[in-house]
Amino acid sequence: MIKIAIIGGTGVYDPNILKNIRTEELATPYGSVRFNAGVYAGKEVAFLPRHGSKHSIPPHLINYRANIWALKKLGVEHIIATTAVGSLNIAMKPGDFVLVDQFLDFTKGRVSTFYEGGERGVVHVDLTAPYCPVLRNTVSKAAGILDLSIHEHGVYVCTEGPRFETPAEIKMFARLGGDLVGMTNVPEAVLAREAEICYSTVSMVTNYAAGISEQALTHGEVLETMAANAEHIKKLIMKSIELIDLSPADCGCAKALAEYGGFKL
Template sequence: MMKIAIIGGTGVYDPQILNNIRDQEIATPYGVVRFKSGEYAGKEVAFLPRHGSNHSIPPHLINYRANIWAMKKVGVQNIIATTAVGSLNLAMKPGDFVLIDQFLDFIKNRTTTFYEGGERGVAHLDVTTPYCPSVRSLLAEIASRLGIALHQQGTYVCTEGPRFETPAEIKMFAKLGGDVVGMTNVPEVILAREAEICYATVSMVTNFAAGISPQPLTHQEVVEAMAANSENIKKLILSAIESLEPETDCACKHALAEYGGFKL
């Protein structure tokens, strides 16, 4: 059973960090999900490239509910997600890693819950701690041990995309307390918590955001920045997989206890 999953963001498409790679396909109520599975450190791991293997799915059209449902269905209890982000915080420079602990939700047209009434009913999810403290703590410890620079806290501003943000929006987000900006972490983090999966996000700063950056933003610079730091992200994730103990109890696994727990 696959108890650990990697959800790879922009620039993290390659499942070759795993051994014995196999193609997998899971049917969900929201559509079919295709992903890879492999092994590392004696553990079976799911690898799901969020945008597709060729970056063919834009942020606003990713089937977030199907992805998280599929991971839950195959037995995943821990998800390590990567995201490429622009920085609003001068202390978080291009090339830095940020261990996200909060988010600001500026998405517009995405469904953010599995509970829309009907047979599943309605659930009001607590997101005081949206990212798993246990997995975050492990990632911070490993980064320190490996000598990888990592900011242990950061607020992720999620926008709809696929366009980049205006300088005026970036000023607003910074005033509201945002540190980094991206297009994919919401609703992924919310759905993972509803599904009672321990979820953590490692964001890599690829550029300063609009109005802070001295030049216009391009997708190519994001991809190039991720590639330049790919070895560090691989080391961090693989070391975390070695140390993760998916069966360990955690508050994330009881996020919907009030509603009888999450049911597929």
């Protein structure tokens, strides 16, 4: 059974950290999902490029529900997601890694739940700690072993995209306590919690956000920074996989919907 999944964000499309790679497809109520599966450190791992293998899916059209449903159906219990982000915090500079621990949701047109009434009913999931503390600690420990500098806390502001933000928006987000801005972590983190899967995000700062950066923002700049740090993020993911304990965790993620009878496929 596959218990670990990597969701690769912008610039993280290569599943070749795995051995015996195969491509699979799973049907879900929200559409089919293609992903790669293989083995690393003796553990079965699924690799899912969030934007498609050629970055062909914009952030507002990603089928987040299908992706998380498919991983749950596979038996995945731990998800490490990577995201490329702009920084609102001067201390979080391009090239830095950040283990985000909170988010602000400024998306507009995305369905962020598996429970829209009807047969599935309605749930109100607790997001006091939106990212699994145990999995975050595992990634932090991996960074320490590799001597990679990583910020232990950060507030991720999720916008709708695909456009970049205006300087006025960035100024507002910073005043609200945001550290980073990206376009994909919501509803992904929310759906993972509803599906009772441990989920952690490793954000890579690719640039300073609009109004902070001295130049116009480009997608090419994002890709260049990701490429320059590709080896570091690959090693961080690999070491994290090695350290993940597959025995039941005491983080509470697997019981997030206990009062509703648990998550059901």
